[in-house]
Amino acid sequence: MTIRVLPEIVVNRIAAGEVVERPASAVKELVENSIDAGAGRIEVALRDGGRSFISVADDGGGIAGDELALAVRRHATSKLAGDDLGAIATLGFRGEALPSICAISRLDIVSRADGADGAWRIHVEGGRASTSRPAAHAKGTRVEVRDLFFATPARLKFMKTARTELGHAVDAINRLAMVHPEIAFSLSEGTRTVIRLAGQQGELFASRLDRLGAIMGREFADNAIPVEAEREGLRLTGHAGLPTLNQANASAQYLFVNGRPVRDKLLFGAVRGAYRDFLASDRHPMLALFLDVPSAAVDVNVHPAKTEVRFRDAGLVRGLIVGALRHALTGAGHRASTTVADAALGAFRPEDTGVSSAPAYGGGHGRGRVPAGLAERADAFHAPLPGLQAPPSGADADSGGTPDAEDGSCADYPLGLARAQVHGTYVLAQTADGLVIVDQHAAHERLVYERMKRAMEADGVARQGLLIPAVVELEEDACARLGARAGELAELGLVLEPFGPGAVVVREVPALLGETDAASLVRDLADELAEFDEALSLKERLADVCGTMACHGSVRAGRRLNAPEMNALLREMEVTPHSGQCNHGRPTYVELKLADIEKLFGRR
Ligand code: ADP
Ligand code: MG
DSSP states (O other): OOOOOOOHHHHHHHHHHHHOSSHHHHHHHHHHHHHHTTOSEEEEEEEGGGTSEEEEEEOSSOOOGGGHHHHTSTTOOSSOSSSOTTOOOSSOOSSOHHHHHHHHSEEEEEEEOTTOSSEEEEEEETTEEOOOEEEOOOSEEEEEEESTTTTOHHHHTTOOOHHHHHHHHHHHHHHHHHHOTTSEEEEEETTEEEEEEOOOOSOHHHHHHHHHHHHHOHHHHHTEEEEEEEETTEEEEEEEEOTTSEESSSTTEEEEETTEEEOOHHHHHHHHHHHTTTSOTTOEEOEEEEEEOOGGGEEOTTSTTOOOOEESOHHHHHHHHHHHHHHHHHHTTTOOOTHHHHHHHHHHOTTOOSSOOSOSSOSSOGGGGSOTTHHHHHTTOOOOOTTOOOOOTTSOSOSTTOOOGGGOOGGGOTTOEEEEEETTTEEEEEETTEEEEEEHHHHHHHHHHHHHHHHHHTTOOOEEEEEEEEEEEOOHHHHHHHHHTHHHHHHTTOEEEEOSTTEEEEEEEEGGGOSOOHHHHHHHHHHHHHHSOTTSOTTTTHHHHHHHHHHHHSOOTTOOOOHHHHHHHHHHHHHSTTTTBOTTSOBSEEEEEHHHHHHHTTOO
């Protein structure tokens, strides 16, 4: 065999395999070109999910008639002025998209460059370009792609249904639209309008939130907190959903680097890390985060589709994201998402499908994670809430739960004044304009957990010696696991040591757990350690460890509370960050507005 250089048409078809995976990739490339051209309005039309026809029209700067033929040539670009791949300010830079699409389809471009007398048109079929001719066109550029993949029958076979391809195109456009709220976008499929987004004016955070709301839904806009942080020249902005607004998959996590939609493991991992404290591992937050980094700190030239990036300092990026998200979530205080009330109302009205009645959080409540039987054993022990008078001994703690209405106005407190405890489990409180139902166990568990975390961050968890050290008998490997982690557990306030092969002796416990059942706590922890990744330190699994401890230190469901105790719980929730959800992202309370309740009774 002799070696020969492949003709340009073949080279372009090979490149097309990487650049144009499916119709949506062509849509993405064309829309990116329109954005790079400074468009204020971008209109996309598809037929057959883009399989038979794609049209992208913009009102941007256009292409000069004498450059049309060049635009469809491989490695021809107007976007790299010098030769420096380290200074890329546009979405495109490789000069590969148009020639790749041309090589495998029938393509028409008509364009009128800014300031030009007229428009020009070019037609390319399977990589062979016509000469450009004058045409009629008002402003900007329209690119039409017919019969994508007709020239590559092998790829044609892998095309999915029109519906699936349309879904990918919608996703690609939505992602780009999130970065550019100032640009109007539309997408039609046949005669149907699928996307219609008006251009947003004004301040970036506000206009972006409007755009995000239009794409991710009203609920997101209502329940997202702004994120803004900067570290060593890297800047992170965006909006993050409250933990109680969570989903079964990560599909509503939109991440961008320098205006480029990316799917990056490092970034997804950082998001997971930031929410680890607030969500079960199978639940995922909704968010849109925009990372802007100096071009020297990132390599965007990793893959032809440009959806991957490489950071020079991955640790810095991760730290920035985790820190910024934690800070934002802390700022949300005790807020739980409004979807909680919607879900509750939906449950009251199962026949009503109009309300978003799908719960935004996972299944049953907190106790599931405690091994069977242990929770019951722990029931006897409760840590007192600080600043809370102990119930008079022997007195029935359930004093009817009706605090004197005189001793304060509900309007003074976001979570209201306690009115009653029902089923020994839920606290009912009246607020200025509604009703709050608190799951006392879930709420208290979270409060104890947050106290523990704060203590950890300050000067370590205070310990309390046991008068009589508790000897706990366990399986040998459970003992070994606890022994191996003894140093770390001591930092968390739990001091234990091996006691023969089949037991440990517990000498001290975290003081803020109060009078806890050390034996059942240690057994729970041993079970939990069995599931842990050996490589992770307990601090990295702090949420789980503290969660287990907190569970032992908290008010059990079933325990009666008197009015001052209930109000103390509500007041502490109000001042404790993250108290609106338990460690698994389920709400600790539900708030129903009077207006909602009136709706339930058909009064509105
Ligand atoms: P790249 O975007 O990497 O430069 P493309 O193959 O996507 O490569 O496009 C080649 C060139 O064609 C661009 O550099 C740009 O000058 C021009 N071009 C493509 N689409 C448009 C458009 N919608 N408006 C103006 N110019 C465009
Ligand atoms: Mg391009």
